Amino acid sequence: MTTPKVLISDKMSPKAAEIFRERGIQVDEKTGLGKDELIAIIGEYDGLAIRSSTRPDADIMDAATNLKVIGRAGIGTDNIDKDAASARGIVVMNTPFGNSITTAEHAIAMMFALARQLPEADASTQAGKWEKSKFMGVELTGKTLGLIGAGNIGSIVADRARGLKMKVVAFDPFLTEDRAVEIGAEKVDLDGLLSRADFITLHTPLTDQTRGILGRENLERTKKGVRIINCARGGLIDEAALKDLLESGHIAGAALDVFGEEPAKENSLFGTPGFVATPHLGASTTEAQVNVAIQVAEQMADYLLTGAVTNALNTPSVSAEEAPRLKPYMTLATKLGLLAGQLAHRGIKRVSIEAEGALAELNMKPVTAAVLAGMLRPISDTVNMVNAPFMARERDIDVAEVRHDKEGDYASLLRLTVETSDGVRSVAGTLFGDNAPRLVELFGIRMEAELDGPMLYIENEDKPGFIGAVGSTLGQAGINIGTFNLGRRAGGSDAVMLVAVDDEVNADVMATIKTLDGVKNVKALTF
Structure with a gap:
């Protein structure tokens, strides 16, 4: 992991820089910079710690190619273009209680x-x-x-x-x-x-x-x-x-x-x-200045090192205690969202995210953001948990969260139902023993699969010899199969197949598979 680097661009208590260094984060203190000066150097930094003088706008954020978080030591964030930050996936934090x-x-x-x-x-x-x-x-x-x-x-x-x-x-x-x-x-x-x-x-x-x-x-x-x-x-x-x-x-x-x-x-x-x-003295006591500097440094360090999000204004907060418990669910959510996003034929209108069992007791906002980030990745390679909800709103996608207290076949279950111009489809997944994300249902068909690496999704009529035909086609193309994951509604009816392969399947091989008897749909997937 590359050591994160933070710029402190406004005067604040030296405690902030001390905390960053104690946590193993590189920090530079360069105050009083003009806009052009800041634009010239901001690309080097993962974090920007400010008070009220620095005004990060869209121009500055365009230059901030590595920036992940802006921390405001204080309450007011009028000086930050939060829409621009959200669109670029940058977390904006403040310290609402320090002063x-x-x-x-x-x-x-x-x-x-x-x-x-x-x-x-x-x-x-x-x-x-x-x-x-x-x-x-x-x-x-x-x-x-x-x-x-x-x-x-x-x-x-x-x-x-x-x-x-x-x-x-x-x-x-x-x-x-x-x-x-x-x-x-x-x-x-x-x-x-x-x-x-x-x-x-x-x-x-x-x-x-x-x-x-x-x-x-x-x-x-x-x-x-x-x-x-x-x-x-x-x-x-x-x-x-x-x-x-x-x-x-x-x-x-x-x-x-x-x-x-x-x-x-x-x-x-x-x-x-x-x-x-009085000249804006509300927060001007020695205690308050130290408190907000300490808080902003701790919050930014937690985010850069562990992913914990505290007092964020444009993304769900995740405490340091919650982060380890949520992490595997967020991985599952991202993979299910990515699966649904890659299989959506036309524009997504509505998304329902349902949690059952142990998951329903956790903070669902980060899980929802992870689902949206995965679902929108096929149409934007810059999407992340911060800007995904913003992008969903821009595209007029209706998002609903549903919790079920009951526990079903699994200790926890995450179900994603997506409504597109072509109809409604759902996928569901859970965590297995070692917190490994696993698909357990695809479009109403029970199947178990790991979602990892390059895969092939195939819808077909359930006929004898079909699996062998797919295997032969891939073998002749020199593509090694990792796993075959199969499911069907009933014998002789519709079936689905997820095939994990060692290499991406090229267009010529895809075209050959589409000509196989019984094939209804084929799509290359990447996780």
Whole structure:
């Protein structure tokens, strides 16, 4: 195995490089590179570790011919073209928990700053004034905090707010009633939050759905005197509308750590009464910087060395504990997918992936990705587990996963049913004693076969002498047979044959086999 090589292209804790080297991975630290400089060298690397400065786009990824993983030390991945990464089979990881506490604490600090007008009071006092009556604050106790986004950071803010004796309401489309109870919040819709909250804090990523979630219309529907905090992402708030409502007094205060355009060296909000700003400090503590550097290095090293996938944004996560158990099933899934893909006559419309027995208890997402990677390989030699689901969506292939708790004839079974323009066909396989993948059913016909190397698939009428005719044809062509794998529906009816051969069968031999009496279909396969 070639030693993986990683580039760290943004400044981060030296702990990251230490971890890579301890794990036997080569690492270069080259920060501040321009786009052209990065393009010139990125082809050397298997991994790219970044923060927010490096912006891997499609051009960079086109040059990254060996790149397997991009690791973002932090939460936000707006600087990464994730569609381009997925299309090229590059895993994109982040570290969503390394700076959660730090960011949550910053939101709480901004809340106190607004409630007690701390920045203005500090500036006034240090200017030699003593304006006690000018800085009349409000208590947090008993006030209602509205969370827009109740994920990891939002839930930490909720916990801290309850410690301050605040009431917490939360809007999050993915928040369940049980989870709301667990974090001590009341689940509400956005209208309910806007009308009730004394303080609003945002903890959501920037997506097409969340962009401008606090636009002018929603800001105008907030409770008069509300105070708003954003330590999440720029672009969630209409900054011009926020300025107007601060100046009108409808909004009592706003504290932003993030802006629509950064670095925000100029902004219309600067100098507005009641406005507090910090330069994207949410994750800026010593502890957080070390934590995210350690996490991104560990995650990338695990992936490059063992295949374990943690906190990936464009492929199913597989823990280091799961990886050994899943590996043989994923090999089976790839082979079954490859078999179905090579035998599909025309466009695939629908795929059903069914798991029985022990397999049904495991993480099915990586298995599904492996099936799709195998199935699509005949039409793309660049497909892998990362980009296979992306390619399936591009081709409008409907993919379904089905789990069966029952155990059938085998301790575990994986069945792949493919619907094409020519009808529906299925293949099924299992693992034998030494975790060896084995085909056990082909198009409803029971048969046992190893799927390995070059093979011939033959559909034929079940007639005496047919096996001998195939063997003679291959023998005359100097092609040695490894195994004959046979199956039929009933005596004298349709039969199928999988023949493992030592060498690929050329077109002339294929043409000869097609002329044999009873042959319905012949196809050369490769595994």
